[in-house]
Amino acid sequence: MTTPLLETHDLVKDYAIGGEIVHAVNNVSLSISRGEFVAIMGASGSGKSTFMNMIGCLDIPTSGTLLLDGIDTKTLDSDALAEIRNRKIGFVFQQFNLLARTSALDNVAVPLIYAGIGYAERRARAQDRLEAMGLANRLQNTPAKLSGGQQQRVAIARALVTDPLMLLADEPTGALDTQTSLDIMGIFQKLNDDGITVVLVTHEPDIAEYAARRIVFRDGQVIEDEAVKSRRRASAA
Numbered sequence: 001m002t003t004p005l006l007e008t009h010d011l012v013k014d015y016a017i018g019g020e021i022v023h024a025v026n027n028v029s030l031s032i033s034r035g036e037f038v039a040i041m042g043a044s045g046s047g048k049s050t051f052m053n054m055i056g057c058l059d060i061p062t063s064g065t066l067l068l069d070g071i072d073t074k075t076l077d078s079d080a081l082a083e084i085r086n087r088k089i090g091f092v093f094q095q096f097n098l099l100a101r102t103s104a105l106d107n108v109a110v111p112l113i114y115a116g117i118g119y120a121e122r123r124a125r126a127q128d129r130l131e132a133m134g135l136a137n138r139l140q141n142t143p144a145k146l147s148g149g150q151q152q153r154v155a156i157a158r159a160l161v162t163d164p165l166m167l168l169a170d171e172p173t174g175a176l177d178t179q180t181s182l183d184i185m186g187i188f189q190k191l192n193d194d195g196i197t198v199v200l201v202t203h204e205p206d207i208a209e210y211a212a213r214r215i216v217f218r219d220g221q222v223i224e225d226e227a228v229k230s231r232r233r234a235s236a237a
Contacts, residue, residue, distance in 0.1 A: 003070055004031035005165060005197050006055055011064035013050050013220075024050040026220035027064070032199065034165070037192040039200045039208035039228070042217035049170075051217065052201050056089055056168050057081045069165055086114050090159030094171035096151045098143045098158075104130060105139040108158045115162055129157035133187070149180035156187060166197040173207055185210040186234035210234060 013025040025047045032038055042048040053059040054066055057073055060081075066073045069088055073081065085091075098107045108126035117125070130139055133153040143151050152172060159167055169188065173181035189210060192198045200211055208214050209232045216224035 004067075005034045005036075005069060006032040006199075007065070007067040008055075009065040009067075011051075011054065011066055012062045013047075013054060013059070014062045023220045025054070025061075028220075028222055030215065030222060030225060032197065034197055035192070035195050037189070037198045037200070037210075037212045039202055039211035039214045040217065041202060041205070041208055041214060043203070046217040047220040048201055048217040050220075052168065052170060052199075055199065056091065057085045082114075086111055086162060088165045090162065090164035090167045092152070092155050092159050092167060092169040092172045094174040096143070096148075096155045096175075098151060098154060100143055103140045103142060104135060104146065104154045104157075107143075107154055108161050111158060111162050125161055126157070129161050130154065132160075133157045147180075148176050149183060152176065152180075152184055153187070156184075160191075160196075164196075166199060167191065169198065169200045171202055172200070173202070173204070181207065182234045185232075189234055206232075 009029050011025055011028045012023065015022045015024055028051065040048050040052065050059070054061055055068070057068065060074060068084065071084065073084065076084065105123065105126050108129055109122040112122040112125060127139060130136065133156060135150060135153055135157070138146060138150060146154065173184055176184065185207065188198050188200065202208055209228055209230065212228055212231060214224065214226060214228050215222055
């Protein structure tokens with residue numbers, strides 16, 4: 001039996017606010033297999049963002065267990081968590097988070113600097129990922145000279161450059177128009193078809209329909225966890 005890529009057991013994250021304890025995530029147990037495409041949904045304050053931060057190794061649980069690729073993240077110090085983030089997780093954000101005065105090529109190469117990869121290999125791998133995103137003629141463009149969709153493609157290339165086990169996408173279509181959003185979902189579906197695990201955080205029900213599984217949070221708990229019944233398909237333009 002294949003070990004799940006991600007497992008949580010009785011996962012809890014508490015915050016002290018105004019003298020009270022708020023259970024942002026409250027006893028969540030679930031697993032995500034390698035190669036799945038999962039959409040995580042929920043209203044503001046539902047716990048989905050806190051859960052995302054924990055599975056992305058950006059935050060640690062108050063209690064419970066979170067296993068990523070068989071590793072108990074609660075046993076890791078900050079340096080080890082940073083290494084896990086760099087090697088095993090690719091992040092894609094709503095606002096792209098690109099370096100404004102830096103070319104697309106150098107933006108994509110940034111994670112490889114932290115991974116200790118040499119200059120020539122960094123450039124070659126970054127160029128390869130950008131070409132795969134259809135940006136072969138935009139390598140030297142700064143973000144200001146790219147459309148929103150192109151910027152998000154650069155961000156996806158950056159997320160992929162370390163060959164991560166999982167892509168964690170936080171509202172990746174939130175700043176894009178409808179057609180560009182469909183193009184981006186097509187890219188995620190193709191990557192998933194190629195075997196990459198994709199976890200998509202979104203508040204948009206129509207975007208969640210491009211995933212294969214939908215997990216819904218409310219008040220820190222999972223209230224729905226089911227296969228997407230009428231899954232949409234998009235073309236990777």
